[in-house]
Amino acid sequence: MPVSFVGRANYQGKERIRVSLLDQIKYPADLRRLKQEHLRQVVQEVRDRHIDVVSEKGGHFGASLGVAELTVALHYVFDTPRDQLIWDTGHQAYIHKILTGRNERLPSIRTRHGLAPFLRRDESEYDVFGAGHAATSISAAWGIAVGRDLIGEDFQVVAIIGDGAMGCGLAYEALNNAGHAGRDFIVLLNDNDMSIAPAVGAMNKYLTSMITTPAYNKVRSLVKEVLQRTPTGVGDVMEELAGRMEESLKHLLTPGLIFEELGFRYVGPIDGHDIDALVDVFRRVRDMKGPVFLHTLTQKGKGFTHAENDPWTWHASGPFDKVTGKGLAKSSGLPRYQNVFGKGLIELADADPKVVAITAAMPDGTSTDMFQKAHPDRYFDVGIAEGHGVTFAAGLATQGIRPIVAIYSTFLQRAFDNIVHDVALQGLPVVFGMDRAGIAGEDGPTHHGTLDIAYMLSVPGMTVTAPKDGREMLALLRLATQSDSGPWSVRWPRAPVPAEVPHLRDIEPIEAHTWELLRNGGDCVILATGTMVLTSVAAAELLEADGIRCTVVNCRFLKPYDRDVFEEMVRSHPLVLTVEEGQVTNGFGAFMAREIDALDLDPPPRVVAVGIPDQFIEHGAREGLLREIGLDVAGIAARVRAGIGRRAELEPA
Ligand SMILES: Cc1ncc(C[n+]2csc(CCOP(=O)(O)OP(=O)(O)O)c2C)c(N)n1
Numbered sequence: 001m002p003v004s005f006v007g008r009a010n011y012q013g014k015e016r017i018r019v020s021l022l023d024q025i026k027y028p029a030d031l032r033r034l035k036q037e038h039l040r041q042v043v044q045e046v047r048d049r050h051i052d053v054v055s056e057k058g059g060h061f062g063a064s065l066g067v068a069e070l071t072v073a074l075h076y077v078f079d080t081p082r083d084q085l086i087w088d089t090g091h092q093a094y095i096h097k098i099l100t101g102r103n104e105r106l107p108s109i110r111t112r113h114g115l116a117p118f119l120r121r122d123e124s125e126y127d128v129f130g131a132g133h134a135a136t137s138i139s140a141a142w143g144i145a146v147g148r149d150l151i152g153e154d155f156q157v158v159a160i161i162g163d164g165a166m167g168c169g170l171a172y173e174a175l176n177n178a179g180h181a182g183r184d185f186i187v188l189l190n191d192n193d194m195s196i197a198p199a200v201g202a203m204n205k206y207l208t209s210m211i212t213t214p215a216y217n218k219v220r221s222l223v224k225e226v227l228q229r230t231p232t233g234v235g236d237v238m239e240e241l242a243g244r245m246e247e248s249l250k251h252l253l254t255p256g257l258i259f260e261e262l263g264f265r266y267v268g269p270i271d272g273h274d275i276d277a278l279v280d281v282f283r284r285v286r287d288m289k290g291p292v293f294l295h296t297l298t299q300k301g302k303g304f305t306h307a308e309n310d311p312w313t314w315h316a317s318g319p320f321d322k323v324t325g326k327g328l329a330k331s332s333g334l335p336r337y338q339n340v341f342g343k344g345l346i347e348l349a350d351a352d353p354k355v356v357a358i359t360a361a362m363p364d365g366t367s368t369d370m371f372q373k374a375h376p377d378r379y380f381d382v383g384i385a386e387g388h389g390v391t392f393a394a395g396l397a398t399q400g401i402r403p404i405v406a407i408y409s410t411f412l413q414r415a416f417d418n419i420v421h422d423v424a425l426q427g428l429p430v431v432f433g434m435d436r437a438g439i440a441g442e443d444g445p446t447h448h449g450t451l452d453i454a455y456m457l458s459v460p461g462m463t464v465t466a467p468k469d470g471r472e473m474l475a476l477l478r479l480a481t482q483s484d485s486g487p488w489s490v491r492w493p494r495a496p497v498p499a500e501v502p503h504l505r506d507i508e509p510i511e512a513h514t515w516e517l518l519r520n521g522g523d524c525v526i527l528a529t530g531t532m533v534l535t536s537v538a539a540a541e542l543l544e545a546d547g548i549r550c551t552v553v554n555c556r557f558l559k560p561y562d563r564d565v566f567e568e569m570v571r572s573h574p575l576v577l578t579v580e581e582g583q584v585t586n587g588f589g590a591f592m593a594r595e596i597d598a599l600d601l602d603p604p605p606r607v608v609a610v611g612i613p614d615q616f617i618e619h620g621a622r623e624g625l626l627r628e629i630g631l632d633v634a635g636i637a638a639r640v641r642a643g644i645g646r647r648a649e650l651e652p653a
Contacts, residue, residue: 021045027101028075028126039076039275043068046095047303051322053106054094058318058329059117059442062301062311063092063162066192066272070160070296071095073278074188077286078156084128084144088137088161090118091316092190093127100126110442112620117444132446133411134361134384135168137161138187142178145185156286158186164195164361166203167383178291179263185291187264190272192300195361196315197369201383206258207295259293268295273302312364337492338435340470340501341477342367345404346374347504348481354402355481358382360389366406366435386411390418390430397428402481405430409437409449409491416455419487424459427486432456433477437466437491438531438581439612439626444619449491450612453529453582456489457559457591463488464558466530466580468516470497472556475510483512493531493581495622515562521549524640525573527566529555529588532579532610532631539636550640558588561595570596575643576605579636581626584611608643610636 021038022045025031031042047068054061064071072095074085080100087093097115098106101124108114116123118132129140141159148155165171166189178185191207193199259266265288270281278296285292300315301307306325307314318329349355349371356378363369363381372379382389386407393403407415412434423430437449456464463485467473473492480488501507518533519540528536533554540550553569555561555578570576576596578589589609596607613629626632630639 022049022098022103025099026103028080028099031072031075031099034076036076036276036279039072039279043072043275044303046072046098049098049103049106050094051304053109054317055320055322057107057109057111058316058320059110060091060094060316061304062194062307062314063192064094065304065307066298066300066302067092067160067190068095068303069273069275069278070188070190070298071099073275073282074158074160075099077279077282078158081125081128083156083158083286084141085126086129086137086141086144086157086159087119088131088159088165089134090131092162093119096126097124100124110444110619112618112624114619117442117619118446130446132444133414135161135165135170137165138171138174138178141185141187142174145178145183146181149183156184156186158188160188160190162195163189163191163193163204163207164199165384166207167195167199167201167361168385169388175259175262175264175293179259181263182290184289186285186294187292188294188296189268190296190298191269192298192311194300194311194315195384196365197312197361197363197381199383200361200381204383259295262293264291264293266293266295268293268297270294270296272296272298332496334496334498334500335470336496337470337473337494338365338367339370340473340497341406341433341435341492342370344474344477344501344504345371345406347474348404348478349375349378351505352402352481354400356380356396356401356403358389358393358403358405358407360384360386360407360411362406362408362411365408366433368406386414387418390415391422393430394418394422394426394428397423397430398426403430404433404477404481406433406435408440408447409434409452410440410447413451413455419455419462420459423487424461427461429484430487431477431480432487432489434489434491436494438493439617439622439629439631440494441622441625442619445616448612448617450583450617452489452491453558453580453588454586457588458586459487461486463512463560465490465556466558467492467556468528468530468533468554469499470501471499471507472510473497474501474504475507476556478504478507479510479512485512491530493622495531498534510556513557513560513562515565516554516556517551517565518554519550519552521551522573523549523644524575524577525551525553525569526636526640527553527555527569527576527578527588527592529558529578529580529582531581532636535631535633536579536636538633539640542633542637543640546641548640548644555588559591566592566595567599570599570605571601574603574605575608575640577608577610577636577640577643579631580611581631582611583614584609585614587611606643608639610639 021042110117119127121130137159141157145157300311320327357368357371358380359368361384393405396403440447465476476490526536536552540552578592580588593607
């Protein structure tokens with residue numbers, strides 16, 4: 001293997017010249033050939049590499065920096081991929097990718113055909129379990145451990161989970177199920193006191209108190225001191241004794257010890273940036289029997305000053321200047337939907353004291369952080385607990401409060417039963433504001449919001465809406481908070497709004513359940529929804545040049561829909577094209593086809609449903625992905641042309 005020299009100015013100010021170790025590591029087996037004393041340098045090099053790539057390409061940032069030592073030590077001590085590491089969520093796995101055969105391709109991460117943004121079983125045998133949504137790691141690792149025992153294998157299984165994800169109920173369901181079974185299995189808690197935003201909730205307080213209890217820390221250092229003074233010959237016995245002493249005192253002095261009560265052997269807290277301590281502890285834990293809960297403390301953003309000082313902002317980043325930390329991405333000029341929502345939400349709450357906002361650990365992603373500043377007493381971050389957030393909203397609604405639940409479309413999938421059972425079945429007026437609806441872009445299939453139209457349409461009593469622009473989004477939200485017709489959903493994309501949006505007070509009201517006729521033409525009617533409305537208008541303009549005349553209707557209410565306009569349209573056009581930025585199976589098109597069929601028209605119009613095809617859509621830039629699946633101007637125009645051609649074929653001459 002060629003040896004190269006790394007000589008470059010360090011952005012932290014120091015000049016270094018040294019032989020690169022990372023150049024000699026393609027897979028963890030190469031790492032394991034190094035002496036332990038070299039690991040510090042490896043950690044520095046993987047951090048530098050991560051900073052270099054994300055500063056140029058953008059991506060998830062602070063979490064990987066925080067687990068640099070953990071990642072190096074895990075692959076150093078455990079026999080990966082035979083031993084199986086299950087990373088939670090996967091946003092912190094860039095350094096894991098660097099060390100597992102993907103360093104060269106790292107700059108392609110999040111781009112079409114490039115490395116996946118999170119973890120993918122089909123990308124690497126080291127990605128044991130795919131992820132993107134939080135808190136699945138312990139359940140999956142437990143399944144892997146049980147599967148291992150059933151087939152008589154003997155490898156180690158380690159779930160690595162953050163303290164933010166530990167705020168999610170799923171993690172406790174898994175601990176509760178796994179702890180008392182006695183199987184070999186390790187849960188590694190990476191505790192950095194942060195989710196994307198500061199971690200919230202009682203478990204977070206519990207973990208913090210465990211670390212900061214002065215009596216506990218005093219006992220720990222006392223035990224360490226006794227150990228260090230012990231002559232080597234007596235070491236083993238003393239170590240054992242001291243270990244037991246520490247355990248007993250810990251029981252006395254730390255609050256709760258919830259993990260021990262759940263059946264795990266608790267080890268920690270350990271400094272997650274002390275590579276030697278990690279290697280040592282991992283070796284011991286690897287050889288322990290039964291379930292172990294290992295608690296490490298890390299700093300999110302470690303090694304990059306800007307991120308250390310502001311880990312919230314640096315959870316993820318666009319390209320940036322490594323010295324100043326300033327972002328390099330150009331903005332489109334128009335605000336993003338999420339910002340328009342954030343401002344509108346404040347105005348809604350200013351006007352109505354009953355309006356409150358709920359987020360599930362995504363205050364900035366949903367722009368509810370703006371609301372928090374304006375109305376702190378009416379803002380609730382429930383942590384990564386979407387199901388709980390929805391049922392909590394249902395409880396609030398029983399008291400006359402008007403909750404707006406701001407959760408990404410994809411994460412709201414977690415709460416489907418809560419939507420059905422706790423909200424809709426009781427007809428409670430909860431408003432679901434779904435950001436990242438449709439194609440989310442670089443975050444890929446775990447984050448695209450492709451299913452919400454289908455799942456919301458399937459819920460009896462749910463008013464399902466999709467605005468064509470930011471202005472209409474605010475008007476729909478206002479109407480939703482004023483309505484007494486039970487639950488509402490409003491969806492919007494991860495994109496800039498198509499036009500500037502005035503203050504809510506200057507936006508004209510919309511009448512409930514009405515559609516909007518935008519263009520007239522006799523050859524075809526396009527029933528367009530949400531983001532596809534303006535695209536459909538542009539497609540109709542394109543077709544006009546070929547002599548094909550299309551009516552375009554803005555179907556902002558998907559359910560209940562505008563019955564009068566619907567009947568008029570489907571009776572007067574030979575071709576009905578429905579267009580939605582949502583999964584086409586069971587979506588708006590399928591719903592409309594059924595409604596048209598029920599009219600029993602003779603002759604019936606031909607119905608073409610255009611939407612996201614029945615497959616998982618990969619990661620990449622949003623515009624490119626929309627083009628690929630035919631949800632752009634040319635794609636919609638092509639479907640109209642094909643529909644008209646096919647109809648002509650079927651008609652008798
Ligand atoms: C179900 C779900 N909800 C929300 C998110 C968005 N999300 C991604 S990472 C993250 C924070 C995770 O915090 P933690 O587990 O402590 O990891 P850290 O980033 O601190 O390393 C959140 C909320 C998600 N991925 N999945």
